[in-house]
Structure formats: structure tokens, C-alpha cells
Amino acid sequence: MLTGRKNQEHQTVDSCLSRPQLRVKAFHRAQRYFSVSWLIFLPYFGLGVSRMSCTKVVGGYELVPVVSLLNILAALEQQLIGYRAYRVFFAVLSQLAIRNAACRTAKRQGRKPLEPLFRFEELYQCVGGDPAHIRADLRSLEALGLLKFTEEAITISAEVLSYSEDRVAEGVGKGRSKNRRVPLPRRLMRYLSRCSKPSVAKVMLAYLIRGLTRRRDGTISTKGSVKAVWLAHIAGVSVRAARAARALLIRWGFITGDNSSNQHQLNRYGTRFDINPHCIPDHDTGELQRRKHLKELAAPPPGNLKELAPPNKEHRTLSDKENQKLSSGVQEQRKSPPQLRCIELSDLRDMERLLELHQQAIHAGWIDGSEASRVFFVAAAVRVRQTKSSNPVKVFVVLVRRYLQSHITQAQEDEALRLLRNHVQAASKSRVSNLIGQLAKACSMSNRKLFQSAVSAF
Numbered sequence: 458m459l460t461g462r463k464n465q466e467h468q469t470v471d472s473c474l475s476r477p478q479l480r481v482k483a484f485h486r487a488q489r490y491f492s493v494s495w496l497i498f499l500p501y502f503g504l505g506v507s508r509m510s511c512t513k514v515v516g517g518y519e520l521v522p523v524v525s526l527l528n529i530l531a532a533l534e535q536q537l538i539g540y541r542a543y544r545v546f547f548a549v550l551s552q553l554a555i556r557n558a559a560c561r562t563a564k565r566q567g568r569k570p571l572e573p574l575f576r577f578e579e580l581y582q583c584v585g586g587d588p589a590h591i592r593a594d595l596r597s598l599e600a601l602g603l604l605k606f607t608e609e610a611i612t613i614s615a616e617v618l619s620y621s622e623d624r625v626a627e628g629v630g631k632g633r634s635k636n637r638r639v640p641l642p643r644r645l646m647r648y649l650s651r652c653s654k655p656s657v658a659k660v661m662l663a664y665l666i667r668g669l670t671r672r673r674d675g676t677i678s679t680k681g682s683v684k685a686v687w688l689a690h691i692a693g694v695s696v697r698a699a700r701a702a703r704a705l706l707i708r709w710g711f712i713t714g715d716n717s718s719n720q721h722q723l724n725r726y727g728t729r730f731d732i733n734p735h736c737i738p739d740h741d742t743g744e745l746q747r748r749k750h751l752k753e754l755a756a757p758p759p760g761n762l763k764e765l766a767p768p769n770k771e772h773r774t775l776s777d778k779e780n781q782k783l784s785s786g787v788q789e790q791r792k793s794p795p796q797l798r799c800i801e802l803s804d805l806r807d808m809e810r811l812l813e814l815h816q817q818a819i820h821a822g823w824i825d826g827s828e829a830s831r832v833f834f835v836a837a838a839v840r841v842r843q844t845k846s847s848n849p850v851k852v853f854v855v856l857v858r859r860y861l862q863s864h865i866t867q868a869q870e871d872e873a874l875r876l877l878r879n880h881v882q883a884a885s886k887s888r889v890s891n892l893i894g895q896l897a898k899a900c901s902m903s904n905r906k907l908f909q910s911a912v913s914a915f
Contacts, residue, residue, distance in 0.1 A: 515735045519554035520638035522615035526666055527628040531621035532601055534693030540655045542594035548583040548650035553611045554643045575608055583650045628691050640671045642734045656863040659692035660702035668732045684727035701862040709738040800850050805838040808880045823858055835873035836865045
């Protein structure tokens with residue numbers, strides 16, 4: 458009865474419309490029908506919501522206020538806390554997420570949840586290091602108002618603090634609420650609490666703030682677009698370090714690369730990315746693959762050493778060197794050429810020997826022969842000379858072999874460019890002076906003054 462009355466009403470409305478209006482109405486009706494029917498077949502082609510979002514995360518996730526994450530980044534950039542305190546913050550978040558997950562599981566199973574107990578020993582096991590330093594970092598986080606840690610409860614501040622107003626205004630994004638919560642995977646919290654690379658940890662958090670969003674239907678959006686300048690500003694690193702960290706995250710499989718955007722989209726919105734919330738970055742696996750690749754490119758070992766001639770047993774002094782007298786009383790010894798297997802600190806301070814080590818590193822497969830690798834090689838030597846370390850040569854070898862560009866600052870790279878420029882200019886001047894000397898010897902004594910005046914005029 459109701460259906461017939463409804464159809465009758467539709468017929469009366471359609472009779473009042475003209476023929477072009479009826480065509481437009483039929484077109485919109487067919488368009489709605491085909492758009493809905495397409496959604497039924499999208500999962501069969503591997504498309505649809507599963508490519509853009511997910512409903513479950515391996516290990517679970519915790520909804521963290523975006524303001525809390527931006528507060529910790531602002532405190533770290535303004536040097537109110539150290540990087541170890543940054544790791545302690547995520548260790549506290551991980552412990553809170555574990556207790557909240559246990560409480561939700563107990564309610565789902567119809568059991569009464571136990572009262573949570575937060576222990577400092579779990580923080581120590583997660584972060585590592587000296588317990589006294591971790592306690593000091595925890596007190597500094599509480600003094601800045603970022604969190605409050607007791608055995609009974611953990612409170613994470615979700616208010617905009619005085620030192621992070623600008624960072625929150627720029628990090629939240631246009632058209633997005635400050636009350637938004639980021640679905641932070643618990644496995645990534647544990648990774649951030651023990652990550653030893655500051656630039657990678659900060660850029661990873663910036664990607665999580667930008668890309669992860671929980672919709673009203675319970676699905677998690679993992680896609681977005683971002684520029685390297687925004688990443689560098691929010692994470693508090695240089696643009697070069699942000700791009701290096703992005704390349705490392707793509708290699709680990711944490712985010713996907715952008716190969717489909719045109720130049721207009723890149724200039725306006727930045728590169729597109731898709732976060733894999735199930736991925737746990739493992740820099741050890743990537744480092745093993747890199748070392749395996751470099752081992753294949755390394756120079757072959759020397760031949761059989763047994764074929765070398767034995768040493769001379771007759772120690773006789775040459776006749777022309779028998780009665781020579783030294784002016785200073787100490788015989789000068791020539792410096793042996795630098796060797797990559799036995800690097801000395803003096804080799805890193807001399808540009809000639811440093812560039813010779815660079816050529817040996819190329820042949821050994823440590824780095825490639827590009828100009829950027831050459832600048833990085835010299836910048837690593839500059840960093841070792843500027844910083845104090847018990848074993849600077851070991852630090853230099855680790856920087857070069859692992860190609861840790863994120864540890865090189867912009868000032869150190871500029872100093873390396875200046876040293877290379879001065880070395881090239883000095884080498885060109887020496888070649889010109891040698892050429893002038895050879896030409897002057899070729900000329901006669903009578904025409905030498907005329908030649909020198911011509912050269913100086915030139």
C-alpha cells in the first residue's frame with residue numbers, strides 16, 4: 458500500500474517535469490546506481506578501501522593527541538630536553554598503551570580490569586642506559602608539563618604549551634582540528650624509544666602526524682602528501698637530513714615512494730606517500746644488505762705473499778752515503794702514502810692524503826665516485842676534526858662506510874666545499890708556476906727578463 462502510494466507520488470512528480478528534465482533525472486539516477494555497483498567489484502580487483510586505509514594494526518595502536526606529539530618536537534628543537542628524553546617520552550607512551558589495551562581486553566571479555574601499575578624498570582629496559590639519567594630525563598619532562606609519571610597513573614598533556622604555540626599552529630595543518638588524535642602503533646612507539654638516529658626518529662614522527670588519521674567508521678587513513686621543507690621545519694632538521702631520512706624510510710618499507718605525481722602536484726602539494734603501519738623499521742637488515750653489496754664491489758685480495766723475495770741479509774752502507782753529515786742531527790724520513798686499512802688522524806687533516814684516501818675508498822667499494830660522495834667524504838673528516846672523541850678514526854670509518862649523511866650538518870658541508878675549492882685553486886696555481894718555470898728554463902738567459910715581464914702582463 459505504501460509502496461504503491463510512493464510510486465504514484467513519483468509518477469505525479471515526473472508528469473510535471475519536461476522532457477529535458479526527465480533525461481537529466483534519469484542520467485543522475487543511473488550514475489548513482491553504477492557508482493554504487495562499482496564498489497561491489499572493487500575488492501575483486503585489489504582496489505577500494507584496503508589500499509587507502511586499514512581497520513587493524515599489528516600489535517594494536519593508541520590514540521595520542523597531536524598536540525602532545527608537537528609539544529615534544531618543539532621542546533627537542535629548542536633544546537629544552539635532550540634526545541634521550543625524547544626516547545623516554547615514547548617509552549612512557551608505550552607503557553601507557555599496553556595498560557590501556559589490557560583494560561579494554563578485560564572489559565571486552567566481561568572481566569573486571571585490574572588496577573594498572575606503572576613501573577620505572579620497564580622504562581629502563583625499553584630505553585637502556587644509566588637509570589639515574591633516565592630519572593633525570595623523566596623529571597625534566599614533568600617540569601616542562603609534557604607528562605606526569607606515577608606508579609598509579611600516567612597523564613599526557615594535551616594542551617598547547619607556551620614554547621610550542623607556533624609549532625602546533627603549523628604542524629596541525631589547515632582545516633584540521635587541534636583535538637585530532639593520531640593512531641600511533643604500539644610497535645612504532647617501542648621503536649622510537651630505542652632508535653639511535655635522531656633525524657630518522659623525528660622525521661618518522663612528522664610522517665605519522667601528517668599521514669595517520671582515524672575516521673569515524675573506525676578505519677585508519679594512511680595516505681597523504683608532504684613537502685621536504687615542511688618535514689624539516691616540523692622535525693627540526695635540515696632539508697638535506699629530511700630527504701636522507703625519507704630515502705631511508707622508503708628503503709625500509711615504512712613509506713612508499715611517489716612515482717606518479719607530475720611537477721605541478723609536487724610543487725603545490727609535495728610528494729605523496731602511504732604509511733605502512735605494520736612495518737617495523739630494521740636498520741640492521743638494511744646495513745647488512747649494504748655491506749654485502751659493498752663486499753661484492755671491494756677490490757680483490759692481494760696475491761700469494763710467499764712469492765715475494767726474502768730480505769737482504771748483508772747490511773752494507775753505500776759508499777756515497779758513508780761519510781754524510783746531517784745538519785740537524787736527525788735524519789728526515791719520508792712519509793709513506795696513506796692506506797685505507799691504517800688511517801691516521803694526520804691523514805684527515807691533510808687534503809692531499811685525504812683525497813688519496815678517497816680514491817682508495819672508491820676502489821674498495823665504500824662509496825661511489827660521484828661529486829656528492831666526494832663532498833660527504835671531506836665533510837666526514839671535518840666533523841671528526843671538530844668533535845672530540847676517544848677514537849676519531851673509527852668514527853670517520855663508520856660515517857663513511859654507513860654513509861650517514863644525516864650526521865653531517867650544513868656548516869660542515871660548507872666547510873668541506875671551501876676546503877675542496879681552496880685545494881683546487883692551489884693545485885692550479887702550482888701547475889701554472891711549474892709550467893712557467895719549465896718555459897723559463899727553455900728560454901735563454903738574455904730573454905728571461907723579457908719573458909717574465911710578458912708573463913706578468915698576461
